[in-house]
Amino acid sequence: MKRIIAIILIFSSVYSNAQENLPTIKANSKKIDIKINGKSIYDDFNNSWWQIDPSAKPDIYETDKLGSKISFHTDIDSISTILNEDTKFDFIILRKKDSAYTQILYVEPHIKTLQKAGIYDTSQQREIPKFTYLEEKNKQLKKLRKDFKLDSIAGGGNEISKLLNMMHWVHNLIRHDGSSNNPTLKNAIDLIKICKTEKRGVNCRMMAIILNECYLSMGYKSRMVTCMPKPLEFDDCHVINTVFLEKEKRWIWLDPTFDAYVMDETGQLLGIQEVRDRLINNEPLILNPDANWNRKNSQTKDYYLYTYMAKNLYRLDVPLHSTYNYETKENGKTIEYVQLLPLDGINQIPIIQVYKNEKDNVTYKTYITNNPNLFWEK
Numbered sequence: 001m002k003r004i005i006a007i008i009l010i011f012s013s014v015y016s017n018a019q020e021n022l023p024t025i026k027a028n029s030k031k032i033d034i035k036i037n038g039k040s041i042y043d044d045f046n047n048s049w050w051q052i053d054p055s056a057k058p059d060i061y062e063t064d065k066l067g068s069k070i071s072f073h074t075d076i077d078s079i080s081t082i083l084n085e086d087t088k089f090d091f092i093i094l095r096k097k098d099s100a101y102t103q104i105l106y107v108e109p110h111i112k113t114l115q116k117a118g119i120y121d122t123s124q125q126r127e128i129p130k131f132t133y134l135e136e137k138n139k140q141l142k143k144l145r146k147d148f149k150l151d152s153i154a155g156g157g158n159e160i161s162k163l164l165n166m167m168h169w170v171h172n173l174i175r176h177d178g179s180s181n182n183p184t185l186k187n188a189i190d191l192i193k194i195c196k197t198e199k200r201g202v203n204c205r206m207m208a209i210i211l212n213e214c215y216l217s218m219g220y221k222s223r224m225v226t227c228m229p230k231p232l233e234f235d236d237c238h239v240i241n242t243v244f245l246e247k248e249k250r251w252i253w254l255d256p257t258f259d260a261y262v263m264d265e266t267g268q269l270l271g272i273q274e275v276r277d278r279l280i281n282n283e284p285l286i287l288n289p290d291a292n293w294n295r296k297n298s299q300t301k302d303y304y305l306y307t308y309m310a311k312n313l314y315r316l317d318v319p320l321h322s323t324y325n326y327e328t329k330e331n332g333k334t335i336e337y338v339q340l341l342p343l344d345g346i347n348q349i350p351i352i353q354v355y356k357n358e359k360d361n362v363t364y365k366t367y368i369t370n371n372p373n374l375f376w377e378k
Contacts, residue, residue, distance in 0.1 A: 022101075023091040027052060027074035030095065034061065035071040052093050058103035070104050110311035113230060115280050117314060118344030124371040126351055128338055131377060133221045134323040141217035141324060144188050150214055160269065163220070163243055163254060164261065170211045171259040176294055177201030178236075187325040188213040201294075204257040205239040211256045212241055213324055220244070223322050225272060227312035232346050238312045242272055249378055258299050260291040273372055276313045279305065316340045316375065320367070334363040340375040341368060 032050040034041050042049060050072075053059045063070060063083060071080040074093065081089040081104055089104040134141060145151065153169045154162035174195055180202055183194050188210040191202060208224035215222035221244040228237040240255040251271035253262050262270045263286040270278070270285075278285050291299040319326055320336035327335060341348060353366045369375055 023079060025072065025074055025077040025079045025091065025093055027076060027093055027095040029075045031075075032093070033073040035073060036063070036065050036068050038069070038071075052095055052098070052100045052102075054095075054098040054100045056100070058090060058101045060103045060105050062105050062107040064107055064109040066106065072102070072104075109307075110229075111279065111306050114276075114310045114314060117230075117280070118342040120340075120342055120372050121370040122373050124369065124374070126367070126369055126371070126374070128367045128369060128374055129320060129336070131223075131318075131338075132321045132323070134216050134321075136217055136219040138216075138324060140187070140189070141213065144213060144324075145217040147189070148192070148214075150218055154218060159245060159247070160252075162218070163215070163252070166214055166218070167211060167241075167254050167256050167261075168259060170207060170214065170256045172295070174207055174210060174256075175201035176204065176207060176257050178203050182206060184328070185325070186327045203239075207256045208239040208241050209327065211254070212322060215241070215243055216322060216324070221246075221322070223318045226317040227272070227309065228315040228317065229311045230314040230346065236312075238309065240272070244378070251376060255291075258291045258293060258304065259288075260299060260304065261288050262286065262305070263288070271376070272313070272316065273376055275305070275309070279310055279313065314342070315345060317366070318375070329357075329360045329362045331361045333361075334365060337364070337366045338375060339366050339368050340372060341370055343370055345370075 030052045032052060034050055050061065061070075061072075065083055066085065068083050069080055070083050070089075071078055072091075072093070079091055081087065083104070083106050085106055087104060087106040091102055093100040093102055136142070136145070150166065153166055155165050157165070173192065177200065180200060182203065183191060183206070185191070185194075186206065186209055191206050191210050194200070195202060205224070205226070212222050212224045223242050224239055225242055226237060226239050228234065238255075238257070240253065240257070242251045243254060244251050251273070252269045253260075253272050253275055255261070262275050264270055264274075264278070265284040265286065267286070275285065277283075285301065285305055287299065287301040287304055291304060293299065317337050317339045320338055347353075348368060348370075351368045353368065354363065356363045
């Protein structure tokens with residue numbers, strides 16, 4: 001026991017001495033502004049202010065901005081480093097009686113990680129139950145369509161025009177707030193109601209639920225798609241919508257959070273799989289010029305597609321049943337998903353993954369496939 005205590009004291013002393021030798025900045029506030037080449041990163045929608053965290057050892061800020069000057073600014077002090085491929089810049093932030101061991105770390109750009117993704121297996125024939133879509137004659141969908149005058153919102157144009165008009169409407173009606181708590185009732189009618197009565201926003205998943213049910217109410221085969229990075233544990237992903245065009249027999253990309261859609265060089269709207277393939281193969285992509293976040297920040301193709309969505313297009317996940325109120329927790333309910341993974345994706349087995357939330361008595365079941373043809377069935 002004495003030896004163990006001695007070893008602990010030695011390591012504690014080494015750690016303490018190591019910290020004492022690190023560069024130090026002071027702070028009164030917990031909030032940190034991070035700047036890249038003098039410009040704050042918090043102009044972008046998905047960033048919450050960096051918060052000093054003494055419990056993390058170290059608290060790591062990852063960035064791929066090779067050759068850039070990365071600066072941490074407190075309310076009274078600052079520190080900077082130039083980022084290179086070997087950067088692992090350690091420093092201490094002192095706030096009152098707390099000290100936060102902090103690190104700036106270079107990571108590979110998301111587009112390169114996506115381009116290194118393993119291939120799919122189009123010959124794979126795993127058993128996946130049939131995807132289903134709630135018909136517009138459903139009572140709740142009929143109410144949604146009538147109460148919000150969706151026929152008028154969609155307008156009298158062609159199919160693409162109607163789909164875009166409805167996406168614009170949801171984007172302008174609902175404020176995106178990525179840090180908000182999800183309401184208990186997860187359906188379009190209740191989500192719109194709570195946003196209005198509480199004057200609040202919701203995250204991208206709730207916005208996609210609203211738009212998905214609006215599309216279903218108008219008779220479209222629609223899905224919400226969870227777009228995720230390669231790691232199983234992550235701080236951020238993104239949820240968008242996709243709709244099947246009956247005449248053209250293909251899916252298209254629709255993102256209500258950013259009021260965004262993606263086109264090829266001819267102006268044709270693309271689907272999620274097509275965008276992913278074009279990112280990997282360095283083929284032309286066009287983002288609609290009015291894509292924006294909360295009508296405050298315009299979105300650029302470089303950030304939205306080549307940084308943010310490049311990170312989030314590694315793994316894709318959709319509900320097996322596109323219906324009304326699907327993700328509202330109810331006693332005894334089973335909620336099923338299908339996840340598309342490249343062959344080098346993590347967590348390939350078991351091919352049917354089951355988790356039960358004992359507190360809510362809700363079972364979650366996910367079917368894993370490596371075949372995009374099964375995932376994007378017509």
